Amino acid sequence: MGLKLAFVDYLILALYFAFVLGIGWRLRKKISTSGDFLTSSHSVPVWITSLAFLAANLGAVELVGMSASGAKYGIMTAHFYWIGAVPAMLFVGIFMMPFYYGSRARSVPEYLKMRFDEKTRAVNAFSFAVMTIFSSGISMYALGLLLKLVLGWSFTASVLCSAAIVLVYTFLGGLTSAIYNEVLQFFLIVIGFSPLAILAVMKAGGWSGIESRLPPAMTHSWQYMGSASSNPMGIEVFGLVAGLGFVLSFGYWCTNYLVVQRAMAAESMSAARRTPVLAAIPKSLLPFVVIVPGIAAVALANMSVGYSLPLKPGGGPDYDQVITTLMAKFYPAGMLGIGMTGLMASFMSGMAGNVTAFNTVWTYDIYQSYIRPGAPDRHYLTVARMATVVGVLLSIATAYLATRYNNIMDLLQLVFGFVNAPLFATFLLGMFWKRTTGHAAFTGLVSGTLAAALTHGLTMAEGKGGWIANIHTFPSVMAQNFWIAICAWTTCFVLTIAVSVVTRPRPEKELEGLVYGLTPLKHDIGVSWFLRPAPIAVAVIIGLALLNIWFA
Amino acid sequence: MLDLRLPTGWFFTMAGVILVIMGLASPERAALSDANVNLYSGLFMTAFGLFLLALAWRASRREP
Numbered sequence: 001m002g003l004k005l006a007f008v009d010y011l012i013l014a015l016y017f018a019f020v021l022g023i024g025w026r027l028r029k030k031i032s033t034s035g036d037f038l039t040s041s042h043s044v045p046v047w048i049t050s051l052a053f054l055a056a057n058l059g060a061v062e063l064v065g066m067s068a069s070g071a072k073y074g075i076m077t078a079h080f081y082w083i084g085a086v087p088a089m090l091f092v093g094i095f096m097m098p099f100y101y102g103s104r105a106r107s108v109p110e111y112l113k114m115r116f117d118e119k120t121r122a123v124n125a126f127s128f129a130v131m132t133i134f135s136s137g138i139s140m141y142a143l144g145l146l147l148k149l150v151l152g153w154s155f156t157a158s159v160l161c162s163a164a165i166v167l168v169y170t171f172l173g174g175l176t177s178a179i180y181n182e183v184l185q186f187f188l189i190v191i192g193f194s195p196l197a198i199l200a201v202m203k204a205g206g207w208s209g210i211e212s213r214l215p216p217a218m219t220h221s222w223q224y225m226g227s228a229s230s231n232p233m234g235i236e237v238f239g240l241v242a243g244l245g246f247v248l249s250f251g252y253w254c255t256n257y258l259v260v261q262r263a264m265a266a267e268s269m270s271a272a273r274r275t276p277v278l279a280a281i282p283k284s285l286l287p288f289v290v291i292v293p294g295i296a297a298v299a300l301a302n303m304s305v306g307y308s309l310p311l312k313p314g315g316g317p318d319y320d321q322v323i324t325t326l327m328a329k330f331y332p333a334g335m336l337g338i339g340m341t342g343l344m345a346s347f348m349s350g351m352a353g354n355v356t357a358f359n360t361v362w363t364y365d366i367y368q369s370y371i372r373p374g375a376p377d378r379h380y381l382t383v384a385r386m387a388t389v390v391g392v393l394l395s396i397a398t399a400y401l402a403t404r405y406n407n408i409m410d411l412l413q414l415v416f417g418f419v420n421a422p423l424f425a426t427f428l429l430g431m432f433w434k435r436t437t438g439h440a441a442f443t444g445l446v447s448g449t450l451a452a453a454l455t456h457g458l459t460m461a462e463g464k465g466g467w468i469a470n471i472h473t474f475p476s477v478m479a480q481n482f483w484i485a486i487c488a489w490t491t492c493f494v495l496t497i498a499v500s501v502v503t504r505p506r507p508e509k510e511l512e513g514l515v516y517g518l519t520p521l522k523h524d525i526g527v528s529w530f531l532r533p534a535p536i537a538v539a540v541i542i543g544l545a546l547l548n549i550w551f552a
Numbered sequence: 553m554l555d556l557r558l559p560t561g562w563f564f565t566m567a568g569v570i571l572v573i574m575g576l577a578s579p580e581r582a583a584l585s586d587a588n589v590n591l592y593s594g595l596f597m598t599a600f601g602l603f604l605l606a607l608a609w610r611a612s613r614r615e616p
Contacts, residue, residue, distance in 0.1 A: 332590055335593055338593065
């Protein structure tokens with residue numbers, strides 16, 4: 001499809017590049033220790049960490065993927081936000097942040113080391129480091145592909161150019177620069193995409209017009225959840241709530257260092273706890289910006305207004321292009337520049353998130369722990385800067401690998417899913433049950449991952465899985481993923497408890513600040529009640545309930 | 553420490569002004585919309601940018 005950018009669109013894109021680089025340049029002088037570079041030394045204001053917390057997750061893959069799911073599954077996609085992300089964000093802020101921030105750990109793997117032992121940290125640190133590289137490589141690949149398809153830009157040029165800009169500003173200003181830019185990027189994403197939602201919904205005759213043109217299962221998030229066969233996602237209530245709402249979402253938002261790192265950069269314990277809680281407010285509203293355009297697109301395609309869904313070369317709708325085809329139809333030159341810059345910004349915020357999480361875990365949890373401990377801090381600062389460069393280079397290599405071996409990428413993402421699924425059980429027990437031991441955590445994590453692989457090997461969905469035998473067929477891959485997560489989590493939870501009971505617990509004295517019940521929680525002293533995380537969380541929950549009822 | 557409201561405010565003010573100029577100068581409309589998208593989003597972005605700049609300016613006056 002032909003989308004042609006005008007001079008003014010390039011001007012806006014150039015302006016954006018200048019600003020992100022400028023922010024990195026201005027922040028370069030702040031860096032004198034590895035802590036400044038990798039963890040911002042607890043100095044970032046809370047409104048900035050909150051928006052960065054959101055933006056680091058709002059990469060191009062998510063953005064394009066959410067509008068694509070909106071077109072494919074309808075408003076049910078909002079479950080990823082309304083029963084998935086938001087409750088998990090409230091939980092991590094209120095209940096888990098006291099231990100992440102209060103333990104003075106510099107990273108999530110380091111918390112595991114303090115709470116459990118070296119081997120549990122090692123599993124988490126290595127898998128996380130590899131994962132960040134691959135996810136930034138895959139999003140780079142997706143962006144390069146999209147820009148080539150939509151604008152005819154060369155894959156190499158867009159990949160190298162966008163990676164270079166991310167590299168420069170993260171290299172100059174470290175995590176602070178990444179976080180500051182994520183805020184600019186967040187605003188740009190919202191401002192670049194919301195007009196699209198408004199224009200597309202208006203054109204389709206408002207929400208009621210959309211409802212009249214689509215099958216009812218696409219405009220109701222709960223009514224058709226009773227059985228898997230009656231809704232487009234192919235999932236029933238229990239699988240959705242337990243698999244997506246509990247295991248996967250809590251696993252991601254509560255244990256993924258990529259997002260937790262942003263909250264840990266906040267200037268005080270109270271601010272760190274408020275970070276995800278405040279972020280939950282815009283997060284609840286994001287579906288209107290990222291999912292609704294996809295739904296409206298399908299409605300528009302059912303009208304005769306001159307919009308049709310983009311098609312794949314082999315036939316069948318190409319949902320990943322929904323957002324860009326809508327832009328082509330609704331944005332004139334100028335606004336189109338803002339929209340494309342928003343897409344670029346989402347890519348960069350996601351990639352910078354991965355790169356800054358990677359360099360910290362590499363420097364503190366791998367290099368300083370296993371390769372060269374005890375060196376002066378200057379040395380680690382150099383290592384951290386080098387890790388930033390190497391991380392970006394490896395991501396670029398991954399992006400090119402993805403162009404050649406798409407199957408390997410699918411396989412890797414599957415394996416990462418297996419590794420992530422049991423994580424939340426380990427953290428939950430570690431933080432709230434002082435009896436949990438290191439051997440138990442390690443056993444639980446490893447067997448949880450194996451359980452995930454086993455579930456995948458024994459079940460099938462849409463022709464995927466079942467490489468051992470097929471004892472059950474799921475109606476959709478999504479349902480399969482949710483149930484894999486449930487099995488992995490349960491295995492990890494049960495085995496961690498079982499092994500803890502038969503292994504020797506650590507003395508309570510060593511667990512102070514790491515476990516609930518052994519940690520004095522005095523973080524809210526001197527903060528007015530309406531700024532405390534719990535009252536804000538209650539307000540968010542009320543809003544969330546209303547949203548769920550409204551779109552039920 | 554850099555006040556992030558400054559660069560963010562400047563960016564949206566500048567981009568907003570560009571869009572307003574586009575909206576006023578060229579009658580170009582997108583295929584599916586009769587609205588002057590550039591003008592309205594430009595005005596909104598300019599207002600948002602100026603709002604951030606005003607906040608930053610107020611904060612800098614309070615603590616020199």
